[in-house]
Amino acid sequence: MTQPTDLADRYGAPAPWRRRVLIAGSVVVAAAFLGWLGWTIWDQSTPQVRSDIVGYKIVDQHQATATVEVRLADDGVVASCTLRAFAEDHTVVGERVFVPRDGQSDLDVRTERLATSVELLGCTAPGQSHPR
Secondary structure, three states: OOOOOOHHHHHOOOOHHHHHHHHHHHHHHHHHHHHHHHHHHHHHHOOOEEEEEEEEEEEEOOEEEEEEEEEEOOOOOOOEEEEEEEOOOOOEEEEEEEOOOOEEEEEEEEOOOOOOEEEEEEEEOOOOOOOO
16 A cells, blocks of 8 residues: 655645745735725716706797706816707707806707707716716
8 A cells, every 4th residue: 555645745845935925916916906996986986077957847849948056176177068958759959068157057958849858968077087
C-alpha cells in the first residue's frame, strides 16, 4: 500500500509573498471602486437643475398652458428646459424650449392642432447630461 503524499511536497508550495500581493491588490481595486461609486452617487444626486410639471391645461385648438416647478442649485446656473404637447394620436403637435427661472411658472405652448396632453421632458444645465 502506498502512503498519501502532501501536495506541497510533491508540487512545491507557492511563494509566501504572492498571497500578500494578491490581498493588497484586491484592497486597492476595492478602494478605487468604492471611491468611484461614492463620487458617482454624489454627482447624480446633486444636479444643477431639477424640474417637475405641476399640471397643464388645454386652452384651445392652438394653445396649451403648463405649470412647471424648477429648482436651480445656484443663481448663476443657465439651464434649458423642454415642454412637448401631444395630440390624441400621440404625435407631437407643439414644443417649447425655454430658459427657466427658479420657482413655479406658467408657460404657454403653441400647438398646430388640438393637444390632449403636455409633457415636461426635463431641464439640463452645462455638465448635466440627463434632463431632470
